[in-house]
Amino acid sequence: MPAVLMPTVSRLRRAWMISVIHIERLALTGFHGVMPQERLVGTVFYVTLEAEAEVSDEALSGDELAGTVSYADIISVIRQEMAVPAALLEHLVYRTGQRLLSDFPRIVSLNLRIDKENPPCGVCVDNIGVSMTLSR
DSSP: OOOOOOGGGGOOOOOOEEEEEEEEEEEEEEOSSSSSHHHHHOOOEEEEEEEEEEHHHHHTTOOOGSSSHHHHHHHHHHHHHHHHHHHHHHHHHHHHHHHHHHHHHTTEEEEEEEEEEEESSSOSSSEEEEEEEEEE
């Protein structure tokens, strides 16, 4: 019986794989809320993101940014979206998530959470937030 040659792990190369990009509690000032004073005074918001992205061999073996998604570019988009006032966190999260999916084709799904620090709700609470999972 002839010997079967098995390829070594080093010879197996994937065209791409999925990695998860994490951004934890990015602090940004925003002017979001239903109440008029929230849009006038503003407050601190915390953005947390987990994005599943296709990563190619360019990044994995070649150490090239072109093979993945730049977290600096993701943060730039988040900052742009946070600069546009919204009444509802649901709208802000959805709009931001859709923009990330549109601008970064390598992102296949994401979980985005935005928390508002010290919200005006009549009780003592550190923050209140909304999270959403979006995918292609």
